[in-house]
Each structure stands twice: as C-alpha cells, then as structure tokens.
Amino acid sequence: MLVVGLTGGIASGKSTVSKLFSEHHHIPIIDADLLAREVIEPGTSGFTTIVNHFGPDRILDPNGVLDRAALGEIIFNDPNERKWLNGIIHPLVRREMVKRTIRYWLKGEWAVIVDVPLLIEAGMWKWVGEIVVVYVNEKLQLSRLVSRPLPNSPPLTETQAKSRISSQMSLSEKINYSTYVLDNSGTIKDLEVQIDKLVNKWKVSQGFGIGIPIIDGWWYKLCWLVPPIGLTAGLMVLISRWMKYNFGGNKKGRRKGRGEVERNWKPEEIELRERNGRPGGRRRTGGSITDE
Secondary structure, X not given: OEEEEEEOOOOOOHHHHHHHHHHHHOOOEEEHHHHHHHOOOOOOHHHHHHHHHHOHHHHEOOOOOEOHHHHHHHHHHOHHHHHHXXXXXXXXXHHHHHHHHHHHHHOOOOEEEEEOOOOOOOOHHHHOOEEEEEEOOHHHHHHHHHHOOEOOEOOOOHHHHHHHHHOOOOHHHHOOOOOEEEEOOOOHHHHHHHHHHHHHHHHHHOOOOOOOOOOOXXXXXXXXXXXXXXXXXXXXXXXXXXXXXXHXXXXXXXXXXXXXXXXXXXXXXXXXXXXXXXXXOOOOOOOOOOOO
16 A cells, blocks of 8 residues: 655645545545544543643633644744644654554555645654655745634734744755655646646556556555565665665755755646655754644
8 A cells, every 4th residue: 555645834735635635536644633633632631731731721712622723822932842742742643643554554445645744854754655745935835824714813923924834844845855746836726737647646656557457456456465565565665765865866965945946847847746866954853743
C-alpha cells in the first residue's frame, strides 16, 4: 500500500487538496488535525493534562469546552509552551495514525494519505512513501489567512497571522523535502488537473492501467497478498530516502529564502515536481504536527 504524506502551511489550501483526493479519487485520508482533536476531547487523559497545565481560566470557554483560539494564541507566541504541548499530543496522534494505517492496509486499500500540517517539522516525512507539499507564495498565504473566518472568534489580525506563519517552516523550504509539489495559487480547476495527473502517476506505479481486471493493480495486490514483499518494498523506499538525505548530491545546494521558489521551473514541473536530491532546508524547532 502506498502511504502518502500530505503537508503544506497554514492557509495554503491543504484541506481542499485532501478533500479532492478523498471525494474525486476515493483515497482514504488520515487527518492528523482531527486525530489531535479526538485525543484531547473532554474526558480524555490528554484533555485533563492540558487543562491542568495551562489553567481552565485561560483555555476553557464558559461551557467547559477547550477554547482552541485561546490555546493557539498561547502556543504560537511561546515556543516553550508549544514544545510542551507537542510532547503531550504527538505520541497520542502518532499511535492512532499507525493503527488506522494498518486498518486500511488490512482492508486492501491501494493507497492512503496521511494529512499532517507539520509533516516535515515533526520528522514524519521519513516514514512515508511520497511527500506532497501544497504550495502558495507567502503574500497569498497571508491574504487568505486574515480573510479566513474563525468559529466563535474574530478573524486574525495581520500581526497574528504573520506570527502563525512565521511559527512554521516556510513553504519554500518544505518543497526541498517533497517528491511532488501542488501549486495552489490558481483556480480550483487548476488544482484538480494537477491532482488527477498525480493520482494517475501513482496508479501506474502500483500496476494499474493494464486493462485486464484480474491483474489491474498487480503490484499493490502482490504486496497485499504477500506481506513480506510489501514490507521489503517499503523498507527499500525508506533506505533510499535515508541514502539521499545523507549522501545526496544536493547537500551543499543553496538554501532557499522565505517565499522563494526556483525560477527555472517549467509550468508542468510546478504542477508535479519530482525531486531526486537530498531533502534539506532549515528545520524549525517546536511546532505541533497539527498547527494549521
């Protein structure tokens, strides 16, 4: 089974991409943001730990429900508190992700998408077969963020929005880790075309498109029916990525600045860019895997 890591940045449109993968191509989604909400719902150990740490007067609304806007304001402006919160939520979310991935594999799914806003920062990019980054330039990212309505809260000010963007690794840095980049600066139709091309490419890699039903998708079926083959293939992907990270020829390449994309990309390369060099770029400390 192909495991795809999907990431982006706040207001990059990653949730729209995730929805298109699910609704148009029926690929199951494991959403880290939803899991993070589940593991700190009232009555859970995560909820109790967080409330005891921050104090009910700071992060609970009058109904005793977690005020996510208030919590977000704290962690986006205090790296130490963000790091502490990560230490509580990350293990719980990762454990649930593994469980759900195994369930989809047992059901015979040919692919699953793990939707994690901070896939790169949390180091989870090392454990997926493909890494898809949803990209927009920083100016458009800021514009979308300040105009986005928030439930039970006023929209973010420009200062608040900039604080949230700067708390994450820039999108121009994230694409250094990607195997594919989806450019979300255009229309929804533009995005659909890119996603259709990408899914078709994945299907070919899994043995689809032969035209004979019994052997269509032969590679994914073989990996599912003979688990040692699937496990070996997955291990080879991880080893290959480790080799590129440690010995790739792109180690000393120029580091991109914030909001910068390579200017020599062709349009089709922006739509679906395959990167064969070493993943690189600056790594920020802190940041929750579900910050979006």
